[in-house]
Amino acid sequence: MxxxxxxxxxxxxxxxxxxxxxxxxxxxxxxxxxxxxxxxxxxxxxxxxxxxxxxxxxxxxxxxxxxxxxxxxxxxxxxxxxxxxxxxxxxxxxxxxxxxxxxxxxxxxxxxxxxxxxxxxxxxxxxxxxxxxxxxxxxxxxxxxxxxxxxxxxxxxxxxxxxxxxxxxxxxxxxxxxPLRMRDGDIELLARHFLTRVSNDLGTFTPRAVRAIYKYAWPGNVRELKARVERAAYLSRSSTIDMADLELDGLESSKELIMEKKPLKKTSSIALSDLYQLIEKEGLTLGDAIARCEKAIIQAALDVEHGNRTQAARRLGIHVRTMFKKLANE
Ligand SMILES: Nc1ncnc2c1ncn2[C@@H]1O[C@H](COP(=O)(O)OP(=O)(O)O)[C@@H](O)[C@H]1O
Ligand SMILES: [Mg+2]
CATH class of the missing domain: 3.40.50.300 (P-loop containing nucleotide triphosphate hydrolases)
Incomplete structure (x- = not known):
């Protein structure tokens, strides 16, 4: 915990x-x-x-x-x-x-x-x-x-x-x-902690930023992570922090991070019209329909990552625990 x-x-x-x-x-x-x-x-x-x-x-x-x-x-x-x-x-x-x-x-x-x-x-x-x-x-x-x-x-x-x-x-x-790079999920936890410390409304990292955070070696460890997140939060004009805002040396042009897109299986996709049907026919509220949609997206990410939960959460730019919570919600 x-x-x-x-x-x-x-x-x-x-x-x-x-x-x-x-x-x-x-x-x-x-x-x-x-x-x-x-x-x-x-x-x-x-x-x-x-x-x-x-x-x-x-x-x-x-x-x-x-x-x-x-x-x-x-x-x-x-x-x-x-x-x-x-x-x-x-x-x-x-x-x-x-x-x-x-x-x-x-x-x-x-x-x-x-x-x-x-x-x-x-x-x-x-x-x-x-x-x-x-x-x-x-x-x-x-x-x-x-x-x-x-x-x-x-x-x-x-x-x-x-x-x-x-x-x-x-x-x-x-x-x-x-060193920080050996601490696996803690890197993301710390990054999110430092981000909320700077500003509560500047809440999120893009999935690409999260992948970059994992990929980078962090030679200056937690001190460097804190400094980069704080600077990005102060300088970013939008409400999310993207990879470029973190200015991680050597990662700006990493093809793997920018184009890392694996195709979804046809079966796991959910069309907007299907979603609307859910509301109309099954009488779901918008919140319930969105929750169902989130589950479908999480399932799709899990499929792409062959069931690897950490990788799937990373791909979606959310913490593994958040992912579980969303999956467990009835
Ligand atoms: N576990 C942690 N939780 C929150 N902040 C941390 C943590 N570890 C380090 N920091 C922050 O990272 C920076 C460097 O930590 P510090 O203890 O000075 O490192 P060291 O003495 O090993 O060089 C400080 O700003 C500190 O507040
Ligand atoms: Mg010291």
Whole structure:
């Protein structure tokens, strides 16, 4: 079932369900966790989801982008420093670990952490203790540490830029988010979610746009999908989003998407005059006649796709669940 928790679409694909059921356990155990996956798959989203799931709502959530801080600053940012500990340290600072006490510290781009800070972090993870820069005094903080990387940390270990013991310690629990193209039906679910977020009246994608969404490789993953759908929705002048509005590189001239038309079997077609007859002779309402017509069209799509439901729904530009609902309606 589709689940949306605070604007997070979890999806229905087996890979995501599997990952999320592990995430539930992680949130319960509140153990140090490494989140991996290529750029844009939702590592930040998952970290804040875990935090909300595993803590009281007022517990602090502190994010540190390790890649954005210069090596000289990261240690004092994380662990704090004493006044005068180094040139420019005019005040005493308590550091982000202290700020996160009782809550979650999310170390994004952990691969960028310098070796010095890595060893201090390892010690903190093992004992819960640390020292501010320039201090001998041991401090303690109860913090749930989540870390994310889009690099393979094993490779970084081989290159000597990441401590192997820290990797073991971080990956007590490991959640790997699959790239969007591996998430099957979720691509469409997410696309529709982002479209409704932008505008409720700009409701639909053309069937050709839906096929293109499936066909495209999404190298920038969910981030790219969101950006393209939002842009298309803002720029489109009509009430539907077509393939061209998404501006997917390399797909504009894909013959397969534009001309992918398989002939319908004669038997499955329904003529307009037949439909009108239904209303006249059988006393159906317009709504009932249309529902019957929809069923005939769905059946035709199923025939064309040799009974493959996902393909048939894709062909019609609707979600498989919507298709089932229409088929089930009496
Ligand atoms: N499951 C999801 N549901 C809704 N939005 C998502 C989901 N996953 C990612 N996003 C959106 O995609 C973008 C990229 O997500 P982010 O967590 O920053 O990716 P990463 O940290 O892996 O690069 C963000 O705008 C985020 O809101
Ligand atoms: Mg990120």
């Amino acid at each position: 589709e689940q949306v928790i605070s604007d997070v679409v979890i999806g229905e694909s087996a890979v995501m369900r599997d990952m999320m059921s592990r995430a539930e356990l992680v949130a319960k155990a509140r153990k140090t966790t490494l989140i991996t996956g290529p750029t844009g798959v939702g590592k930040d989203v998952l970290a804040s989801w875990l935090h909300r799931r595993g803590q009281s709502p007022d517990a602090p959530f502190v994010t540190v982008n390790c890649g954005a801080l210069p090596e000289s600053l990261i240690e004092s940012e994380l662990f704090g420093h004493l006044r005068g500990a180094f040139t420019g340290a005019q005040d005493t600072r308590k550091g982000l670990i202290k700020n996160a006490a009782g809550g979650t510290l999310f170390l994004d781009e952990i691969n960028s952490l310098c070796l010095n800070a890595q060893s201090k972090l390892l010690r903190f993870l093992e004992t819960g203790e640390y020292r501010r820069v320039g201090s001998d005094h041991l401090e303690y903080a109860n913090v749930w540490v989540l870390a994310a990387s889009n690099r393979n940390l094993q490779n970084e270990v081989q290159r000597g830029s990441f401590r192997e013991d820290l990797l073991f310690r971080l990956a007590v629990m490991h959640l790997d988010i699959p």
